[in-house]
Amino acid sequence: MIENTISSRLASLVWETALRAGVCRAQLAGGLGVDAAVLGDDLVRVPTESAWRMWELLYAAVGHRSGLRVAATATRGRLTVWDYLFTSGATLAESLRTVTGMRAVVADPRGGAEVIVSGGLLTVRDLSAVEPGPILGMVDEFTLSVMLQRAREATGQHLVPIRVSFRHPAPREHRHLKDVFGTGRIEFDAPYAEMTFLDVAELPTGSDPELGRIHRRHAELLLVEAKLPPHQGDRVRMALHEAVRGGEYRLELVAQRLSISPRTLQRRLREQGTSWRDEVDAIRHEQAAELLRETDLPIRSIATRLGYTDPRALQRAFQRQTGRSPGEFRRAGEDPSAERVTGATIQRL
Structure with a gap:
């Protein structure tokens, strides 16, 4: 109970x-x-x-x-x-x-x-x-x-x-x-x-x-x-993952999915020391790393799927997060993202 x-x-x-x-x-x-x-x-x-x-x-x-x-x-x-x-x-x-x-x-x-x-x-x-x-x-x-x-x-x-x-x-x-x-x-x-x-x-x-x-x-x-419902932080991350995966991750749409206002969503993110942009960037990086590791999709296709303007934008973002280019990461077959990304992601809402 x-x-x-x-x-x-x-x-x-x-x-x-x-x-x-x-x-x-x-x-x-x-x-x-x-x-x-x-x-x-x-x-x-x-x-x-x-x-x-x-x-x-x-x-x-x-x-x-x-x-x-x-x-x-x-x-x-x-x-x-x-x-x-x-x-x-x-x-x-x-x-x-x-x-x-x-x-x-x-x-x-x-x-x-x-x-x-x-x-x-x-x-x-x-x-x-x-x-x-x-x-x-x-x-x-x-x-x-x-x-x-x-x-x-x-x-x-x-x-x-x-x-x-x-x-x-x-x-x-x-x-x-x-x-x-x-x-x-x-x-x-x-x-x-x-x-x-x-x-x-x-x-x-x-x-x-x-x-x-x-x-x-x-x-x-x-x-x-009996179990407790997902924590607010888990819910936000799940909603963001789904939105990024579907290519529609506007703040208004994610807030609607969570049944809260965009302003409330932004406030809850600020309370945890993060922001909408930081969370979107972190989740796009996580999904990019997953696609590089588990698929043979061209880097251009991955960039398009995750909403980057072109492959160079994906490369710059990936370099910031991991210190490696997407190609180097794929060749190494490693996922060094966890330690680097965690600090930017939601801890608990």
């Missing part, structure tokens, strides 16, 4: 809801801090801080109903195998214990949840540590409403809690919460975000024991194999 992260699938729900609410894609990309393309990778974990910034942008656009808007997009399957854990046990109580035990599949592992069965009462309690503020209410409302919807789907019954509690202060008007949860017994400023039900613990979920085992195993593997 990777602490201080959430699943990319959960982050994608916030991202999509914010876009529909009119939040600028560039703002979201800046808040996310990683390539939005990773939001479709089940193994990728997004920094919780990044998701928090997206929640803030959504709140600024929509207000206190943002959490329920995100929940409305969380149809079954959007949160990967976690959604199917609600039918992993023979009864609702058994399934919910698995769900809360595997909460880290979608949420930050630092948090927690528990299921309490006492007499005829069943309480689902969220124990995650969320800082006080407007976002607290959004996250709690999202969490409980999604769990209620999955429990209804698992049992095939329109379950209605006898009590719902939230940790945030009461909003001026909360009719929307009564509509979603089906009860007027809603408390605020509570120590926990939780829902309590009456006589539902033994409700069957129609589960297949073998399928439930497979879902639990898959959830465990997701946690074991």
